[in-house]
Amino acid sequence: MATMIEERAAQAGAGPRAPIAGVWCPVLTPVYEDLLPEATRLVAHARWLLDEGCHGLVVFGTTGEANSFSVDERTDFLEAILEAGLPRDRIVVGTGCCALTDTVRLTRHAVARGIAGVLALPPFYYKNLSDEALFNSFDQVIQRVGEADFKLYLYHFPSLSGVPITPGLLERLGAAYPEILAGVKDSSGDWNNTRLLIERFPELAIFPGAETLLLPALQAGGAGCISASCNVNTRQIRKLYDDFKAGARDLAEQQERLNAVRKVLQLRPMIPVMKHLIADEQNDPAWRRVRPPLLPLPDAAARALESELGALGWRMGEA
Amino acid sequence: MATMIEERAAQAGAGPRAPIAGVWCPVLTPVYEDLLPEATRLVAHARWLLDEGCHGLVVFGTTGEANSFSVDERTDFLEAILEAGLPRDRIVVGTGCCALTDTVRLTRHAVARGIAGVLALPPFYYKNLSDEALFNSFDQVIQRVGEADFKLYLYHFPSLSGVPITPGLLERLGAAYPEILAGVKDSSGDWNNTRLLIERFPELAIFPGAETLLLPALQAGGAGCISASCNVNTRQIRKLYDDFKAGARDLAEQQERLNAVRKVLQLRPMIPVMKHLIADEQNDPAWRRVRPPLLPLPDAAARALESELGALGWRMGEA
Numbered sequence: 001m002a003t004m005i006e007e008r009a010a011q012a013g014a015g016p017r018a019p020i021a022g023v024w025c026p027v028l029t030p031v032y033e034d035l036l037p038e039a040t041r042l043v044a045h046a047r048w049l050l051d052e053g054c055h056g057l058v059v060f061g062t063t064g065e066a067n068s069f070s071v072d073e074r075t076d077f078l079e080a081i082l083e084a085g086l087p088r089d090r091i092v093v094g095t096g097c098c099a100l101t102d103t104v105r106l107t108r109h110a111v112a113r114g115i116a117g118v119l120a121l122p123p124f125y126y127k128n129l130s131d132e133a134l135f136n137s138f139d140q141v142i143q144r145v146g147e148a149d150f151k152l153y154l155y156h157f158p159s160l161s162g163v164p165i166t167p168g169l170l171e172r173l174g175a176a177y178p179e180i181l182a183g184v185k186d187s188s189g190d191w192n193n194t195r196l197l198i199e200r201f202p203e204l205a206i207f208p209g210a211e212t213l214l215l216p217a218l219q220a221g222g223a224g225c226i227s228a229s230c231n232v233n234t235r236q237i238r239k240l241y242d243d244f245k246a247g248a249r250d251l252a253e254q255q256e257r258l259n260a261v262r263k264v265l266q267l268r269p270m271i272p273v274m275k276h277l278i279a280d281e282q283n284d285p286a287w288r289r290v291r292p293p294l295l296p297l298p299d300a301a302a303r304a305l306e307s308e309l310g311a312l313g314w315r316m317g318e319a
Numbered sequence: 320m321a322t323m324i325e326e327r328a329a330q331a332g333a334g335p336r337a338p339i340a341g342v343w344c345p346v347l348t349p350v351y352e353d354l355l356p357e358a359t360r361l362v363a364h365a366r367w368l369l370d371e372g373c374h375g376l377v378v379f380g381t382t383g384e385a386n387s388f389s390v391d392e393r394t395d396f397l398e399a400i401l402e403a404g405l406p407r408d409r410i411v412v413g414t415g416c417c418a419l420t421d422t423v424r425l426t427r428h429a430v431a432r433g434i435a436g437v438l439a440l441p442p443f444y445y446k447n448l449s450d451e452a453l454f455n456s457f458d459q460v461i462q463r464v465g466e467a468d469f470k471l472y473l474y475h476f477p478s479l480s481g482v483p484i485t486p487g488l489l490e491r492l493g494a495a496y497p498e499i500l501a502g503v504k505d506s507s508g509d510w511n512n513t514r515l516l517i518e519r520f521p522e523l524a525i526f527p528g529a530e531t532l533l534l535p536a537l538q539a540g541g542a543g544c545i546s547a548s549c550n551v552n553t554r555q556i557r558k559l560y561d562d563f564k565a566g567a568r569d570l571a572e573q574q575e576r577l578n579a580v581r582k583v584l585q586l587r588p589m590i591p592v593m594k595h596l597i598a599d600e601q602n603d604p605a606w607r608r609v610r611p612p613l614l615p616l617p618d619a620a621a622r623a624l625e626s627e628l629g630a631l632g633w634r635m636g637e638a
Binding site: 123295 | 354381386387388389390392417418419420421424441442443444445446448449451452453455456459478479480481482610611612613614
């Protein structure tokens, strides 16, 4: 049975501005030795992810170390990867900064490039903001971007941003901008919150921020998941999604298998962990680089990681 | 008796690169109707603050809504207020951003303008960073700024940044850059932390982030305070500082008076509160403007604030 999201997507056609759904990967950002973002390696990785089954890619999310890059670095990088031919309708761009004018610049730039949508953190330096304050903030962004035809996904990641996306904010924004507000990435890790969002906002595409909640989210009417693990484990995550959509029951074991891998991946800082795995798999040490304040995975941690993943019989990219 | 800070300052001479001490004001940033920062009103306010007794000014701290402005807005604004003639040796510039390259640009720019120092937040998006990760981050900043002759103050504000400045980090940075690392603004509000820093790092200028800890900080050997309240209450804060330096005892009552005013000022979001007070005092409604995500003080809150301050017999700028 088609969900409201899918109906909306169908109504909107297959164009670049349809609401997104499925298994989306917040892509890691490879960097040169001087720590500038490196388009060539990103494009190769992105193509592999799409081949592996990602419905789409989020460029410059938390996993992409978005906030560790300047606005110019981010717009230049987006230009480079689009010029290389990555499919615009399968790309969402992270644009939420602390500074209003930065968020506006990034959003306007991405929207003008015809991408599928933007994923916006709230301004995250000041804390304890009211719904009214956050509504005003997003309202200013939308007004200044000055473009009616784009899809805005809000990014709820309270443990990093310290600024939650509340149901009250979603109600106000959805009422003011029903054609723009399109969904939420919920990285709270709290199933009760994800379920509440799915139930209360059936018109929005709600994505848990990890595949550990993929099955319950799909069962409740969620849109899929946007998960860091997709960088190394897309095929298995996509399989669960497809099996569910094909009407399969008894998917608990598949979900548990995903959970077991994720548990190991997130035992240590996930970005260095996944960059290490890609570096290893491609025999390309450059992939290990991260921007400060992150550090590459220490050798001892890498050995422990490999042993733990080995014990699960898991290898990157293998189904 | 001269503290180590004062000895260092004396040795360094009265030049712009001496460690700072005393009562410093993190200045509010007035904005135009389009929310760009407004140099003319800032310069007038800054001159009044220096006349009232501020030893110096921090431009683009938390109170100055620093993170709500883009890097270009911040460098342009600094240029404008320096061109207007504000004294460079009495200005510290906030430069800590999430993005390494932003922090480097702001720091290099401020240092090249000959200001007294920079006050740097750690990169504050990713959390649970090790001392090694933060050391590497500041090390990269210092190396990329490529200038040996500047003073770096670290900004500890865990309730907003979520990323504490630890004693372990200070030890490592101080060992690597003894001529650059100059002090800490401790906005934890936790006297035990401030005292620990003063005792453990006598070579650094330690400033509590509020005047409520000014007397205990001075008694323990701290450098003064860097407090938002200075925007409206410098004269009284400076008096306590001067009386202490003149050897007065029995200053507890003065400290309590400062605390009573501060308690009212921080009962509501302090930045809108202080902008409201300045707007009122100068009969200049433009001063009420704030950048998203902040909101101006609502009318009802303003009436309550005025009544509470009135009950204390306090008015802005009156000793």
